[in-house]
Amino acid sequence: MLYQNFQNISLSSLGFGGMRLPVVDGDDGQIDEEKAKALIDSAIYEGINYFDTAWGYHKGQSEIFMGKALTAYPRDSYFLASKFPGYDTANFPKVQAIFEKQLEKCQTPYFDFYLFHNVNESNIDFYLNPKYGVRDYLVEQQRLGKIHHLGFSTHAELPTIRRFLEAYGDDMEFMQIQLNWIDWTFQQAKEKVALAKAYGLPVWVMEPLRGGKLADLSDDAMAQLEALRPGVSAAEWGFRFLQTVPGVQMILSGMSTIGQLGENCHIFAKSAPLNQEEWDTLQKIAKAMISKEEVPCTACHYCVEHCPQGLDIPKLIALYNEQHFTGGGFIVPTRLKTLGAGHLPCDCIGCRSCEKVCPQNIKIADVMKQFNAELLANDRAKI
Known part of the structure; x- marks a missing residue:
């Protein structure tokens, strides 16, 4: 397993995402605990030491499961991340109650990493409003040792991210964004990475394969890639792309099966970033995929x-x-x-x-x- 140095701690380059755990009969709120526990055990065996969950994942059951599964291991042997659920603005007056409940659900005295969750256009004013005191409360929890590192996740447009960083950038230690070789241009991930760099923030990656879309490419796309690196899967191309992006330190993957976990851990056994021809080929494929669906607006207004x-x-x-x-x-x-x-x-x-x-x-x-x-x-x- 590859590891990255973050403030003198060693984080596995591949993080385990707790949003796509195996479930019973397709019910997202009913985690198949036997299969999910086997995934956690295998992840730890393979060297993964970063586990990500959140208040709303699996209809509120992800934090409970992750807490239960990880109690089998020494608390200082892994890093646990959760998030304040600001995606629902009704939660803003309840930051203290929610945080204390999260500690209880996860059976932990502290979070190694804690995020302002899903900062976006609909909640940015709530996040920045001192009336709710979200920032002040979370910074205080960090001072008390109940949070070790603060960051934020976002799918927002650049102006919204800038607003957040202008207000709270000094408090942030990492920035989690949707990043993959399609969204490098499609969702302005390139500019978001540059913004993170300007604030001195390492990048945490979510949706590295865009919900699996980039793990299943057309025959034509795979033929182009096969000519450059024979025998490499579409999923591996996605992860190798991310290994090429400067500033990326954590790549989260929501793995639902032992097979997915094994393939991902095999990929992260080594670093093999893309060369320029490989990078350009992926971007050419991305452009072709998008253009099939995209309306060619130039925003002339x-x-x-x-x-x-x-x-x-x-x-x-x-x-x-x-x-x-x-x-x-x-x-x-x-x-x-x-x-x-x-x-x-x-x-x-x-x-x-x-x-x-x-x-x-x-x-x-x-x-x-x-x-x-x-x-x-x-x-x-x-x-």
Whole structure:
């Protein structure tokens, strides 16, 4: 197992994510404890020493399971991370009660790592509001030794991340972002890595394979990669990409089977970063994958001036591209929520005034109609 030095402690380069544990009969709130415990035991045997959980994972059961499973090992033999659940703004007045409950659920006197969870456009004002005292409380817990290292996770856009760092950057010790070879450009991960560097923060990686999407590539993509490194799996290409990005210290993977764990640990037995040709080939494949789904908006904003509804059409198209490529997820609904009623895809009246000035000849009204249909379909699927 590869290890990284973080403030004079040795962290396994591969971290065990507690969000995709094996479950019973497809019920995310019912962890298959026998299979999940076997995963924890195997992870520790393979040298993984970083375990990540959170308040909301597995409908609140992940922290309980992780606490139970890890009590079999000396507390100083592993590093445990959890998070304040700021994704739900109703939690902000309850930071103390939640933190104390998390310690109880995890059966631990302290967290090695603790994060401001999912800083985004819908909760940034809550995080920064001194009325709730989240920052002050967590910094105090660090002073008391109940938190050893503070950081934050985010899927937000760059302006929101900058706001957070301008306010709390001096308190942060690491920054956790969605990073993989698709999102290097698609979700501005390149710029986020640069921002972390500007603040002197090492990068923790989530979604290294984009929920498994990058572990199953087309025959054409694999043929291009096979010519460069014969016998290398799509998953390994994803992890080798991350080994090439400066500043990355922790790569989290939600492993659900012993097979996934074994493959990942085999990959992390050595460092094998990409050369320039390999990097460029991955980016070429990424561009082709995205372009199949992406609406080619250049954000010139001519359309906005001609929209009688005042819609931020370039922003909506960017969100459509994410929604359409991903096929769901929480990023798009979270960002749409911040736009509010009257500014959503469903508010397009189909007048096509915007299309008359679009240099790319995008059928914007059709895109908004399709976007709204996909959002409604996803909502129905949750019922």
